[in-house]
Amino acid sequence: MSQMMHIDNIPSTLGKFKMEKSSYHRQRLYSSLAKLTFWSFVFIGLIFMFFFRSSSSSSQVPSDLSRRSLRTSSYGGPVWEKRVKASAKIRSRNGFSVLVTGAAGFVGTHVSVALKRRGDGVLGLDNFNDYYDPSLKRARQALLERTGIYIVEGDINDVALLKKLFDIAGFTHVMHLAAQAGVRYAMENPSSYVHSNIAGLVSMLEVCKSVNPQPAIVWASSSSVYGLNTKVPFSERDRTDQPASLYAATKKAGEEIAHTYNHIYGLSLTGLRFFTVYGPWGRPDMAYFFFTRDILKGKSIPIFEAPNHGTVARDFTYIDDIVKGCLAALDTAEKSTGSGGKKSRPAQLRVYNLGNTSPVPVSDLVGILERLVKVKAKRLVMKLPRNGDVQFTHANISLAQRELGYKPTTDLQTGLKKFVRWYLSYYGSGKKSAH
Numbered sequence: 076m077s078q079m080m081h082i083d084n085i086p087s088t089l090g091k092f093k094m095e096k097s098s099y100h101r102q103r104l105y106s107s108l109a110k111l112t113f114w115s116f117v118f119i120g121l122i123f124m125f126f127f128r129s130s131s132s133s134s135q136v137p138s139d140l141s142r143r144s145l146r147t148s149s150y151g152g153p154v155w156e157k158r159v160k161a162s163a164k165i166r167s168r169n170g171f172s173v174l175v176t177g178a179a180g181f182v183g184t185h186v187s188v189a190l191k192r193r194g195d196g197v198l199g200l201d202n203f204n205d206y207y208d209p210s211l212k213r214a215r216q217a218l219l220e221r222t223g224i225y226i227v228e229g230d231i232n233d234v235a236l237l238k239k240l241f242d243i244a245g246f247t248h249v250m251h252l253a254a255q256a257g258v259r260y261a262m263e264n265p266s267s268y269v270h271s272n273i274a275g276l277v278s279m280l281e282v283c284k285s286v287n288p289q290p291a292i293v294w295a296s297s298s299s300v301y302g303l304n305t306k307v308p309f310s311e312r313d314r315t316d317q318p319a320s321l322y323a324a325t326k327k328a329g330e331e332i333a334h335t336y337n338h339i340y341g342l343s344l345t346g347l348r349f350f351t352v353y354g355p356w357g358r359p360d361m362a363y364f365f366f367t368r369d370i371l372k373g374k375s376i377p378i379f380e381a382p383n384h385g386t387v388a389r390d391f392t393y394i395d396d397i398v399k400g401c402l403a404a405l406d407t408a409e410k411s412t413g414s415g416g417k418k419s420r421p422a423q424l425r426v427y428n429l430g431n432t433s434p435v436p437v438s439d440l441v442g443i444l445e446r447l448v449k450v451k452a453k454r455l456v457m458k459l460p461r462n463g464d465v466q467f468t469h470a471n472i473s474l475a476q477r478e479l480g481y482k483p484t485t486d487l488q489t490g491l492k493k494f495v496r497w498y499l500s501y502y503g504s505g506k507k508s509a510h
């Protein structure tokens with residue numbers, strides 16, 4: 076077919092050919108001009124797209140995720156480097172230089188302050204996303220700045236940034252607390268869990284394995300990895316292969332990923348399974364926090380109940396106890412053993428429960444809050460929704476007790492009292508409340 080068309084296009088006489096040839100050239104000229112115009116548009120379009128993309132998202136973060144991130148990602152320059160160095164500088168004998176990811180988060184803020192106070196160098200990293208009110212994160216940042224801690228604004232998926240931070244500060248330890256937290260939100264925004272808890276963890280470990288010397292890493296796993304496990308109290312030896320939420324699944328995946336990086340590259344890795352951490356400067360997405368807000372506002376609060384009026388309970392753990400556990404994990408962490416992509420000998424790999432060992436029913440939590448704020452709650456008892464929540468958690472902490480000297484000392488009543496005092500001083504008693 077194409078051959079026939081070709082033959083048909085050959086002119087039959089020379090004269091005719093001449094005439095045809097000039098119109099043929101004109102035609103070619105027009106078609107070349109059209110092509111040139113077309114490709115110029117394509118080229119300009121591509122340049123436009125390139126600039127538009129690079130100005131709207133400076134690192135490789137999918138657009139739906141970068142939307143939630145309020146980070147500017149502007150870093151570099153001598154002034155910036157000086158700030159990073161000063162913040163990470165060790166100020167005590169045998170102190171550490173710690174990169175704290177998620178430093179503007181609840182646990183991150185408390186751990187950073189505790190490390191700084193004892194003379195360790197601390198550099199924070201946080202992307203200040205808007206999963207919950209970023210102004211609370213900014214207030215925590217201001218608190219850290221007053222203690223001499225600088226938080227670099229960036230994402231844990233930004234490998235170039237992480238490498239740069241290691242180049243400047245050469246951290247001995249990483250306290251990796253940056254994560255997408257929350258059990259129920261995983262059904263709304265599943266990809267944010269994959270982005271932070273899996274991809275972000277891998278970026279972090281990739282950088283840690285390639286720097287020399289490699290740091291020791293302590294990171295936040297979760298009590299939710301026990302999922303549908305019914306054997307109580309939960310021990311580190313119990314099965315964790317039945318997660319009840321995507322959140323739990325990503326934390327469990329994190330534990331397996333940690334195993335791999337320990338096995339191949341000799342990274343020293345300690346995972347801490349936190350049990351429902353609460354306290355001053357806490358997370359507004361957590362029940363104790365928004366219950367306080369809504370009781371004060373006179374709004375009804377949904378209290379979950381298991382089938383047949385079964386109790387839903389949590390092993391609520393006070394932030395100061397968790398901080399002690401985190402510091403003890405850092406203090407007992409052995410050095411990583413790899414360099415140049417290979418381990419020289421097996422490295423430490425640990426997982427610990429950090430709980431309180433005394434589960435409290437959610438309805439009792441509400442009772443304590445009512446007494447503390449002196450307002451009766453409008454209780455709306457409802458069936459535990461099938462959205463990832465488990466019925467109860469209860470930590471066996473004997474391993475952490477033995478190996479970390481971990482010993483929680485704050486009961487829920489005492490801890491909530493401190494939380495409510497903070498809440499009222501931060502938000503006032505109702506008008507300027509958390510959202």
Ligand SMILES: O=C(O)[C@H]1O[C@H](OP(=O)(O)OP(=O)(O)OC[C@H]2O[C@@H](n3ccc(=O)[nH]c3=O)[C@H](O)[C@@H]2O)[C@H](O)[C@@H](O)[C@@H]1O
Pocket residue numbers: 256257258296297298299300349350351352360361362363377378379380387388389437464465466
């Ligand atoms: O320990 C953990 O591993 C986890 O603890 C919390 O998860 P969760 O225990 O579910 O904490 P909340 O969301 O504050 O819920 C506390 C309790 O209140 C209940 N609840 C929650 C919300 C609600 O509207 N009503 C209600 O009764 C929940 O079922 C749960 O029993 C954190 O949100 C997770 O990030 C963390 O990893």
